[in-house]
Amino acid sequence: MRKNIMQANRVVIKIGTSSITYVNGNINLKKMDQLVRVISDLQNSGKEIVVVSSGAVGAGMGRIGIIERPKELNMKQALAAIGQAILMELYQKFFGEYNRKIAQILLTRDVFCSKIKENNAFNTMSTLLSMGVIPIVNENDTVSTSEIEGDRIGDNDTLSAMVAGLVEADLLLILSDVEGLCDTNPCKNPNAKLISHIDKLSEEILSLAEDSKNEFGTGGMITKLNAAKIASKKNIPTILTCSDDIQNIYDALDGKEIGTFISAKANEV
Ligand SMILES: Nc1ncnc2c1ncn2[C@@H]1O[C@H](COP(=O)(O)OP(=O)(O)O)[C@@H](O)[C@H]1O
Numbered sequence: 001m002r003k004n005i006m007q008a009n010r011v012v013i014k015i016g017t018s019s020i021t022y023v024n025g026n027i028n029l030k031k032m033d034q035l036v037r038v039i040s041d042l043q044n045s046g047k048e049i050v051v052v053s054s055g056a057v058g059a060g061m062g063r064i065g066i067i068e069r070p071k072e073l074n075m076k077q078a079l080a081a082i083g084q085a086i087l088m089e090l091y092q093k094f095f096g097e098y099n100r101k102i103a104q105i106l107l108t109r110d111v112f113c114s115k116i117k118e119n120n121a122f123n124t125m126s127t128l129l130s131m132g133v134i135p136i137v138n139e140n141d142t143v144s145t146s147e148i149e150g151d152r153i154g155d156n157d158t159l160s161a162m163v164a165g166l167v168e169a170d171l172l173l174i175l176s177d178v179e180g181l182c183d184t185n186p187c188k189n190p191n192a193k194l195i196s197h198i199d200k201l202s203e204e205i206l207s208l209a210e211d212s213k214n215e216f217g218t219g220g221m222i223t224k225l226n227a228a229k230i231a232s233k234k235n236i237p238t239i240l241t242c243s244d245d246i247q248n249i250y251d252a253l254d255g256k257e258i259g260t261f262i263s264a265k266a267n268e269v
């Protein structure tokens with residue numbers, strides 16, 4: 001199953017808040033630098049990469065010196081506006097070291113409900129990719145409405161799956177702070193076992209994921225499985241893996257048994 005992964009040419013890589021910020025909200029520069037180096041190297045190898053990066057709220061918190069994630073929506077939106085500029089500044093700097101060109105794309109869910117907007121987004125992304133530019137996508141948190149429910153800004157897992165569908169990606173790679181889907185939350189249970197392969201996103205599998213959020217990320221594991229479901233509807237496989245060891249990204253793209261592989265048919269069987 002995984003051997004086809006080596007042929008994946010267009011890859012959407014989603015980077016969660018937990019991957020690029022420390023628990024105090026400050027940007028993890030070492031991690032970001034490593035990720036950018038790997039992405040630049042993958043581009044050198046001929047792959048087309050689209051990055052979906054979270055971290056705007058976390059970076060905004062770090063800049064303002066707020067330790068606890070605020071509950072108020074307007075505050076989170078304001079922090080995202082502050083943090084998004086910081087994220088892009090850092091991506092420019094790190095990608096610039098490898099002579100890469102990047103672009104910022106901010107999307108909302110309604111883009112995917114309008115043929116005209118979707119077409120515009122597709123044309124922009126396609127043109128950027130054809131010019132060798134790496135699009136860096138985040139949600140436009142300032143104007144997001146549909147995915148803002150209760151006190152939370154929408155999750156980028158879902159957005160990354162929609163982007164994968166939009167750009168007709170061959171693979172969705174979701175990086176997080178855990179190895180992949182485990183039989184129980186590994187952050188709470190040290191004996192949790194990794195599930196390395198999912199053929200079907202059954203109720204049983206979905207029930208393993210907790211939707212609890214940590215201080216900076218949102219959504220938890222359930223939104224990653226839902227993202228895989230959306231991707232599989234477009235015939236795109238998903239791999240969940242941990243960003244702590246940067247080698248995981250190479251291994252995942254080499255079709256090695258790393259993380260959780262979710263088949264492109266996981267929604268059908
Ligand atoms: N069954 C499970 N297997 C793995 N992780 C799980 C599971 N259930 C819940 N989680 C949680 O999902 C979290 C990852 O989601 P999240 O915090 O949103 O990450 P990110 O910021 O990378 O998107 C893990 O830190 C873990 O606490």
Ligand SMILES: N[C@@H](CCC(=O)OP(=O)(O)O)C(=O)O
Binds near residue numbers: 016018055058139156
């Ligand atoms: N747009 C928000 C995304 C929040 C989000 O989805 O975070 P995560 O669960 O870490 O991917 C931000 O950049 O902070």
